[in-house]
Amino acid sequence: MLEAKHLSKHFGATAALDDVNLRVDPGEIYCLLGANGAGKTTLINVFLNFLDPTEGEARINGLDVTQHAIETKRHVAYIPEQVMLYGVLSGLENLRYFAALATGRHAPRAHLLVLLSDVGLDEAAALRRVSTYSKGMRQKVGIAIAMAKRTRALLLDEPTSGLDPKAANEFSQLLRRAKDDGVAVLTTTHDLFHAKQTGTRIGIMKRGRIVADLSSEALSHTDLEALYLQHMQG
């Protein structure tokens, strides 16, 4: 569903991505773990065609993202590290707007409110202007937008940043349900605990390279903490 082949991205002398290969199949949650500056966001940006790769290719649903920039984006939903919304609109209005752009039709208000309450925003909060929201609340609206799109793949760039532990936990369960429905999820994090909690597969990224790629079986008998620390220090 999501595939990177020999993907490299250079900013001048820095290699933000260096020969990255990965594949996320339907029903998988691939969790990309890495410190700040490892290249996680760059990878997501390449998948969204916000950046052109220096080498290699990224594919969504078998389509090259540079050649099918618009169409590939229709197959994925994206949640950025900082969900950006219109401050003068309410959470509900933001959701209605972005969901309409994503799906091409206007969802009924009741349906949108259910989506928002699923991610932990009650109606009173949903009707307030986003300018009064905390970062976590904006993040929840972003999650609801992604859910409204109902795609077969998710690209998540540190989606739980700013969420309190309870909300983060609920989000993990949401991802699990999506996975069970056959959605392919690529999510990044620098939070080892979160990675362990949600990922069915974990990749460790360091200076643009994937230095370890652990399947769910491998995960069960690997000391991830030790491995991660080893990579971080080395």
Add this chain to the structure above:
Amino acid sequence: MVRTIAAKDLTTMFRDGRLPWAGGVVLALVVTAVTVGWQRQREIASERAAAQALDYDDWVAQPERHPHNAAHQGMHVFKPDPPLAIVDPGIDPYVGSTIWLRAHRQSELMFMPAQDATGLQRFGELSAAWVLQVLGPLLIIVLGFDAFAAERELGTLRQTLSLGISSKQILWGKALGQFWGLGLLLGPAAAGAAIVVVAGRGEAIDVDAAARLGWLGLGYAIYLAIAVFAVLTVSALGRSSRVALVTLLGLWIGTTLLAPRVASDLSRTWKPSPSRLTFNADLGAEMGRMQEQAWMANFGVATQWSPDLPLDKWGVALQVDDHAGYSVMDRHFARLWDTFGEQQRVQEWLGLAAPVLAVRAFSMAISGTDFAHYRTFSLAAERHRRVLQDLMSEDLVERADPRGTGHFDYRAGADLWRRMPPFTYAPPPVSWALRNSGRSLAVLIAGLLLSMAAAHVAVGARRTV
């Protein structure tokens, strides 16, 4: 998609106060301008009609006198105020509306074409046309300078693009949002103006005025659309909304405030027109030559009004003298006015760089307050003057010349005065105005295509991250 984006933009423009405040100010100015224009027109219309009637009554009621004295006293004609002068008074405030028809000379009232009075000069008279031409783009800048720039800064552009929306769709959505916003403000104002213009004179519905108003609406719609796409272009290219705003304000000052001044100077350099003094001197010299030739040929005397002319030829001489001058005046005035027309054309072409020049020309032409309309009025007035002169001279030939040395004892009365018809003038129809406006309209359309193309290139050129 496009409509969804437009609706969102409209909502945010409302909520952040820009549409109500900036738009409200412009709307208030338009409404005030139209109202003031309407009142002014009602006064003018009745004043001019009254003056025209009074002047003719005076003419008919004048005492018995020598017809040439009457010709010297002459009469006045008044230019009727076109209905759309409410919206665009054009050159009317500069050239006046009265022409004095008197013996020997065509009125040179039309000498100073104020058609290119600059934006700043026109600050003084608040007209709806001026508000739309100068403040319209400023309003669009206020509404749209951050259309792309702020969304890029905020990150919402990224969010939108990540949904599989193309930057072209966003461009059209934003353009449509601006059109809706402008339509919301100006639509009702235009409807109000339409009622005032078409039916406001309490007469039957003025079809010609209605058609002119429709074309005027089209012209301004194109002009404002140019501004919308230009603003979106700069907003898409600008590094930040602050840079976009500063750039746009600079462009606004350059293209709407300074450009008219520069265009006016350029047009006079490329198509020089004589000064009033030179024009009068040249005209006088050639008329003198032609008239002296005519005197020599007809009466065998070397100078005009020579004492050697027998008095029983005095009326004939007046006729000969007048007619010898007519073609000279026609030629000189035509050349002068053609030069003004050429200057005007230069300015219209410069409208490709500064659309305000094109829309100004279009607006005046369609409103019937431009130089071309004035020219037809001026010609009608001159025709009327010649009717007056010829009538007086013919009467002299018939009645005074036979008296010989008693020529100047002849007195004519109301019978003769009444043979002079009152002045009537029907301004040319909208179709005529349109034929004169093809160039400015084409320039406006070209400007729209250019700014649309620029906006498309701009949104494609700039990455979002």
